[in-house]
Amino acid sequence: MGLCSEHKKKLIEELGLYFEKRHNLPPLAARIYAIMVLSSIEGFSFEQLMEITQASKSSVSTNLNLLLQLKYLEYYTRPGERKRYFRSSGSFLQNMLRERYETVNSDLELTQKIIDFNQENNPENYSKKGYIGNIFHAFLEQEKLNIEQTLQRIRDFKEQS
Amino acid sequence: MGLCSEHKKKLIEELGLYFEKRHNLPPLAARIYAIMVLSSIEGFSFEQLMEITQASKSSVSTNLNLLLQLKYLEYYTRPGERKRYFRSSGSFLQNMLRERYETVNSDLELTQKIIDFNQENNPENYSKKGYIGNIFHAFLEQEKLNIEQTLQRIRDFKEQS
DNA sequence: CAGTTAGTTCGGAACAAAACGAACTGTAAA
DNA sequence: TTTACAGTTCGTTTTGTTCCGAACTAACTG
Known part of the structure; x- marks a missing residue:
């Protein structure tokens, strides 16, 4: 059976x-x-x-x-x-979001370290790498915002139900 | 040395x-x-x-x-x-974005499968799981957009330099 | 052709992760 | 107080990963 x-x-x-x-x-x-x-x-x-x-x-x-x-x-x-x-327990979606949030934050940190290092030590390709670094940084910030908004939406939903 | x-x-x-x-x-x-x-x-x-x-x-x-x-x-x-x-090859930032893009897409797919399955087979808790599923879905769509915009920004930058 | 350079491939050793069976613990019913 | 149930713990086995050395190949050099 x-x-x-x-x-x-x-x-x-x-x-x-x-x-x-x-x-x-x-x-x-x-x-x-x-x-x-x-x-x-x-x-x-x-x-x-x-x-x-x-x-x-x-x-x-x-x-x-x-x-x-x-x-x-x-x-x-x-x-x-x-x-x-x-x-x-709870929803698997929240677990996923929580995890994504953590990865975004550690990505932000690591990226900054890489950019700083290259700026200092490999200036010849910084103009290129560095600028793209800034674009990526903006990307991560946007992602962070998106996660925060989503978590808020979930909280709102849970309250009203 | x-x-x-x-x-x-x-x-x-x-x-x-x-x-x-x-x-x-x-x-x-x-x-x-x-x-x-x-x-x-x-x-x-x-x-x-x-x-x-x-x-x-x-x-x-x-x-x-x-x-x-x-x-x-x-x-x-x-x-x-x-x-x-x-x-x-290329920049590690692009590799990261590429990878993120892939995970977002597979997340979207999987999430949809889970939502569909539960809607069909576990309707008693669909109202809850399903709604949050939609929130998450919106989150992933937003993320996808963000990645696409970022990739475009990188392409623009590469062209002009 | 013999020897050097620049790497690849293969078999196995060392280690790590996952799953297992058997013996154990704690609780409750008979 | 014995038996049954519901699960835990621990030592072993199985499986998988990572790295290594030694033998090999392919391309060039004298």
């Missing part, structure tokens, strides 16, 4: 690879997270996750705990049951 | 770690790329790279070829010499 349609299984694999890269998660964690993102807020039990992923108890345990610690997942219990049910 | 100042060596390590993460490069490739980004368009020979990185011939060869294949580097020759001189 399959817990997932074929289509869903395919999407899980695809999304899994994607999360592996984008969030630097171990393969099993990425797949579990993909499952959650594609499922209802009911979530799944530990056992169900073992079945869907075909992984061992210990692997599922380790990777679930990782995802909980990173706050990608949360769990709840049902009255009268000891089991925990896992689901994605 | 050091080919790099202490300060440069430090920056190379820092940038190297950064490229390792951001571009998913093996450590040595990331360091070589960092060297190029911080150097003049003169570039370096194979030998010099061996000396700076303190790595073996085979490792330098493998990783240089990887970087060439990914178009992070290019090489040129000097009249009467058989050696090749390696330098960063």
Whole structure:
């Protein structure tokens, strides 16, 4: 008795690879997270996750705990049951934005260091590199703004609902 | 006889770690790329790279070829010499933009798939996930625009110079 | 042609990351 | 107090990555 349609299984694999890269998660964690993102807020039990992923108890345990610690997942219990049910916490979109925000900031920092260094040490190609550096800097600032506005929009939406 | 100042060596390590993460490069490739980004368009020979990185011939060869294949580097020759001189191809800023552009596009695609899937299969929480999905979608479109404008600005600059 | 230069390719060693099974812990019901 | 359940921990195995040395190739040089 399959817990997932074929289509869903395919999407899980695809999304899994994607999360592996984008969030630097171990393969099993990425797949579990993909499952959650594609499922209802009911979530799944530990056992169900073992079945869907075909992984061992210990692997599922380790990777679930990782995802909980990173706050990608949360769990709840049902009255009268000891089991925990896992689901994605908040929206994966917010996690993505948060991460993008961090990369933009470190990109800004690094870029500035590179520009400064080249300006000082490789002046012969600074006129070129330097100016493009400024364009890029403007790009990153614009991106930062976009992220901030988006986060604000999400907050607004959450409040009014 | 050091080919790099202490300060440069430090920056190379820092940038190297950064490229390792951001571009998913093996450590040595990331360091070589960092060297190029911080150097003049003169570039370096194979030998010099061996000396700076303190790595073996085979490792330098493998990783240089990887970087060439990914178009992070290019090489040129000097009249009467058989050696090749390696330098960063185009500007690293453009490479970064190119890469960002690709991630935005694949993010857009994936996000759309997730939204579609949830709309179809998990309608009970679509209102929530779906709406935020739209916000995120708008975010990505804005980002795409920003990248496109920036690339245009770079092209304009190159033409006029 | 023999030797040098400039690199490439291949097999393996060293290490790191991921997954596993078996034994363990804590709680609750019988 | 035993058994069942729900999961955790730990040592091992499997898998994958990175780098290296040694042998090789291809192009030029005397």
